[in-house]
Amino acid sequence: xxxxxxxxxxxxxxxxxxxxxxxxxxxxxxxxxxxxxxxxxxxxxxxxxxxxxxxxxxxxxxxxxxxxxxxxxxxxxxxxxxxxxxxxxxxxxxxxxxxxxxxxxxxxxxxxxx
Amino acid sequence: xxxxxxxxxxxxxxxxxxxxxxxxxxxxxxxxxxxxxxxxxxxxxxxxxxxxxxxxxxxxxxxxxxxxxxxxxxxxxxxxxxxxxxxxxxxxxxxxxxxxxxxxxxxxxxxx
Numbered sequence: 001x002x003x004x005x006x007x008x009x010x011x012x013x014x015x016x017x018x019x020x021x022x023x024x025x026x027x028x029x030x031x032x033x034x035x036x037x038x039x040x041x042x043x044x045x046x047x048x049x050x051x052x053x054x055x056x057x058x059x060x061x062x063x064x065x066x067x068x069x070x071x072x073x074x075x076x077x078x079x080x081x082x083x084x085x086x087x088x089x090x091x092x093x094x095x096x097x098x099x100x101x102x103x104x105x106x107x108x109x110x111x112x113x114x
Numbered sequence: 115x116x117x118x119x120x121x122x123x124x125x126x127x128x129x130x131x132x133x134x135x136x137x138x139x140x141x142x143x144x145x146x147x148x149x150x151x152x153x154x155x156x157x158x159x160x161x162x163x164x165x166x167x168x169x170x171x172x173x174x175x176x177x178x179x180x181x182x183x184x185x186x187x188x189x190x191x192x193x194x195x196x197x198x199x200x201x202x203x204x205x206x207x208x209x210x211x212x213x214x215x216x217x218x219x220x221x222x223x224x225x226x
Contacts (some may be wrong), residue, residue, distance in 0.1 A: 011171075043205050043207070043218055043220050044205070045217070049213075102159050106157075
């Protein structure tokens with residue numbers, strides 16, 4: 001079965017420290033991988049994606065993510081967290097097997113402490 | 115670009131009433147998605163369309179829910195009759211097929 005896992009419901013990090021939000025996936029074929037962020041009372045907002053090419057992808061607001069095929073992971077990272085980064089983060093994958101299948105993770109709440 | 119437009123932004127209705135949620139996708143996008151988000155169940159994909167045709171409606175909870183996309187610039191999600199357990203935020207999103215999705219601001223539905 002195809003799936004996306006975000007093993008942590010919540011991640012706490014101090015402002016200025018590096019942050020990592022974890023994501024692993026299980027799909028057949030080559031995955032298209034995405035991260036989205038949701039601020040309170042807003043819709044999800046696209047942050048970055050991996051389709052092919054360089055395993056390290058950079059996105060909005062200083063976020064980046066590393067695709068690791070052997071570990072089937074796509075962790076979101078930022079070198080220095082801001083209080084304003086506090087939000088709900090979703091990992092997502094698209095797989096293709098005749099039709100596209102869109103799968104979102106359960107979300108990880110990031111709390112950056114001042 | 116105005117982004118994905120949803121209406122209404124808030125809807126409060128009584129149990130048994132019909133509710134219709136509306137969505138205008140981003141111009142040029144050929145895929146449209148309806149999601150439901152609650153604290154208990156998280157984000158759930160209800161249905162998605164490609165080129166106005168429903169591709170996957172396996173997430174539609176039951177026959178009380180129906181969705182249509184009569185043209186490339188408009189979609190509706192209807193609940194009839196509504197029940198308190200339908201209370202949630204409903205999101206519409208659009209994309210080019212196989213690419214990142216752009217979400218609307220959501221409709222907060224409260225069924226009393």
